[in-house]
Amino acid sequence: MNAQNCLEILRSIKDVAFATIDRDGKPQVRMIDMMLIEEGKLFFCTARGKDFYQELCDLPEAAITGMNEKYQMVRFNAKVKKLSDQKYWIDRIFEENPSMKDVYPGDSRYILEPFVMDEGTLEFFDLGVSPIHRESFALKMPVKEKGFLISDACIGCGTCQRNCPQQAIIKGTPYVIKQEQCLHCGLCFEKCPVKAIFRRGLSR
Template sequence: MEVKDIFRYVVEEIHTSIMATTDEDGHPVTCAIDLMDCEDDSIYFLTATGKGFYKRLSRSPHIALTALKGTDTMHSVAVSVAGEVRELGPELLPKLFEKNPYMYDIYPTEESRGVLTVFQIFRGQGEWFSLQTERIEKKNFAFGGEQVKGETYKVEEGCIGCGACQNACPRACIRMDGGHAVIDPVTCICCGNCKKVCPVGAITAGEM
């Protein structure tokens, strides 16, 4: 799955995200924000310039969001993004309103839409996490020139092939290959059970 496919799913299938910014004291503040449109490597949303959300974005252009879809936890998809935004102004408003006509009910007149402005999430990293399949599907991604980052566990050369980590893994994402444990990063949920039980400390946690 490419970044453009993830963004399209978030915008068209989930649409509403919980987005976090920080206040003037550096404390996190969350609010529900609809994601209006996307391109191959960016997402667009809008807000009113009179809102506290706008003031927080103007003060610090960094956001984190999570968008979740599913009937329950074990049949859900969660997409998380942390990145940088920039204000584009009102030029894209007609296009975004055409794509999201319910916005006319919220801002019915041209005068009322005069306070709106568009933002673009143009650079960052994220994670796709799906519990809709038998085996967990996870993908770390980056866009706008950023490098892919994410939590991961690795088996180092000191592995003695005892199989303790394989037995402890709740998601069966560890296999033995030539007497050496191998962790599948796509299905690993980074719980740390493998590291906890390794008798020789051969499993380490870090970033991709």
């Protein structure tokens, strides 16, 4: 699994959930087709009349997610960039997605504007395997670490390991969280008697 595989899953799901922030500072989400894929790039389009278009112009930040039939989920948090060569990209999108002609016949297609996402962080989350499996990747920026870490303040009591719902903690000095199996539920963090476990990542 790598960043490109994650983009390919989103393109194969096609209809992914696409979140933005509106002018009232509230979250918005709708299903959007992922129209094209290139190495490290995912393309989509939307019509200039839509609230979605206005939101992207105001704050070009996207959070995208989709789950395929194997219960593999991908999250992509990306910067959104409007493409300048509108006609070229809309024509290419319609060529590779012929059903678009039913929705926007003839020249009405040029009410659409093309966008690309090629910079951001990716999370892959496989719920179809047991234990669950997660990995993080990034495009043109560092990977963002999330979840929890057990520090050297660990006294080795094993409370975290006994409480973990996914058996994702290994005995050691200190004990270690298997990050790829962690739900980020925070039970170890709450139960540690010496507060040796801390949250990773500066922002939420």
